[in-house]
Amino acid sequence: MTFAEKLMRVYFDFVYNPVYDFTTGRLSRYRKLQTACVGKLELRDADRVLCVGVGTGNEVLHILQVNSNVKIVAVDYSETAFRKAYRKALASGKKIEVLNMDARCLEFAAGSFDKVLCLHVTDFVEDNRQVTSEILRVLKDGGRFVITYPSDKEGLKLGCNLLRDVIRTNLNSGKHPVKAFFELIAQMLMGFVYLPLVFRPKKKFYLRRELEAMITGLTTGHFQIEEDSIYQDFIVYGRKSIKGGGSGAS
Numbered sequence: 001m002t003f004a005e006k007l008m009r010v011y012f013d014f015v016y017n018p019v020y021d022f023t024t025g026r027l028s029r030y031r032k033l034q035t036a037c038v039g040k041l042e043l044r045d046a047d048r049v050l051c052v053g054v055g056t057g058n059e060v061l062h063i064l065q066v067n068s069n070v071k072i073v074a075v076d077y078s079e080t081a082f083r084k085a086y087r088k089a090l091a092s093g094k095k096i097e098v099l100n101m102d103a104r105c106l107e108f109a110a111g112s113f114d115k116v117l118c119l120h121v122t123d124f125v126e127d128n129r130q131v132t133s134e135i136l137r138v139l140k141d142g143g144r145f146v147i148t149y150p151s152d153k154e155g156l157k158l159g160c161n162l163l164r165d166v167i168r169t170n171l172n173s174g175k176h177p178v179k180a181f182f183e184l185i186a187q188m189l190m191g192f193v194y195l196p197l198v199f200r201p202k203k204k205f206y207l208r209r210e211l212e213a214m215i216t217g218l219t220t221g222h223f224q225i226e227e228d229s230i231y232q233d234f235i236v237y238g239r240k241s242i243k244g245g246g247s248g249a250s
Contacts, residue, residue, distance in 0.1 A: 008124070009077060009078065012077075012078045012080070012081065013078050013079065013080045013081075014080070017055070017056055017078055017080045017081045017084065018080065020055065020056050020081075021056055021058070021084075025056065025058055029230045029231060030231070031058075033119075033148075033228055033231055033233070033235075034058060034059050034062050034119065035062055036228075036235070037059070037117065037119055037146045037148065037235060037237075038059060038062040038063055038066055038117065038146075039066070040144070040146045040235070040237040041063075041115045041117060041144050041146055042115075042144055043063065043066050043067040043070055043115065044067070044070075044114075045067065045069040045070070046069065046070070046071070047067070047070045047071070047114040047115050048070070048071045048073070048112070048113050048114050048115075049063060049070050049071065049072050049073070049113065049114065049115045049116070049117065050072075050073050050074075050075070050106075050108075050112070050113040050115070050116045050117070050135075050138065051063075051072060051073070051074040051075070051085075051117050051118075052075055052103050052106070052116060052117070052118040052121055052131075052135060053075070053076055053103055053118060053119070053120070053121030053124075054074035054075065054076045054081065054082055054085045054098070055076060055078075055081050055085070055119075055120075056081050056084040056085055056088070057074065057081075057082070057084055057085025057086070057087075057088040057089060058088075059117060059119055060072055060074060060085055060088060060089050060096060061088055061089070061092060063117070064089065064092055064094050068093070068094060070115075071097075072089070072094070072096040072097070073096070073097045073098075073099065073113070074086075074096055074097070074098045074099070075098070075099045075100070075101035075103070075106070076098075076100070076101070077100060077101065077102055077103075079100055082098040082099070082100070083098070085098060086098045103118070103121050103125060103131045103134065103135075104125065104127055104130045104131055104134065105134065106134045106135070106137070106138050108138045109138070110137050110138060111138070111139070111140045111141065111143075112138045112140075113138055113139055113140065113143060114139075114140055114143050114144075115139075115143060115144050115145070116135050116138065116139050116143070116144075116145045116146075116147075117145075117146050118131070118135055118145075118146070118147045118148070119146075119148050120148055120233075122147065122148065122149045122150065122204075123150050126204065128149065128204055128214075129214055129218075132147065132214065132215070132218055133218055135147065136218050136219050136240055139240045140240070141240055141241065141242045142239055142240060142242045143239065143240050144237070144238070144239050144240075145236075145237065145238065145239075145240065146235065146236070146237040147235075147236050147237070148233045148234065148235050148236070149206050149211055149233065149234045149236065150204070150205050150206065150232070150233060150234075151205060151206055151207075151208075151227060151232050151233060151234050152205040152206060152207055206234060208225055208227075208234065211225055211234055211236060212225065212249045215236060215238075215249065216249065219240055219241050220241040221238055221239045221240045221241035221242075222238050222239055222249075223236060223237065223238025223239070223249055224236070224237055224238055224249065225249060
């Protein structure tokens, strides 16, 4: 691990994750994105589900709302994060397995999981091909995956989109206007804790054709690519190839 990566881990443990649920985690648009991605997993009873980069565990709660009869394994390199994820799941009546692990080197045997979910991890990892390869390796043949990637449109447009969404949500919340106003100001001020992310190692932005080429090079399974118009993310989802099955993007 490089010195820059160690600093980023400290930042996540002591700044980003402690305030996440009061900032990004409260954005209605982000909750909608999580719900949409979980829906694409097509969860079934007894599925073994891996959450890569689980963060504070909000997607775990979305999974349990859809189907509580699944077994969830959650990995993250921040202990502050996955401890929160564990407590949230436990509070909802479900015990999950949480592990400290690097997404670039998943310590599981090939074909260990029926479903894999990976939200907003590729925003913070330089070698996204390695992360994607590891996800597909630990996924069973025929298993479903959902991974988000930053598009080439991220940046100022993303910030403006989210700000509009926050304002709209507060105005339509039904709360007293003064209370809604001060909550909006508090959310905006808390957003400053994310400034250090600007100085992290440059991340990879993707064009649709680049993602198609990368995924096609890693699996012959069928997959689709959608773009979230607000969050400016590409959502790649599909099924790992079964021997003799079809392939390609749509």
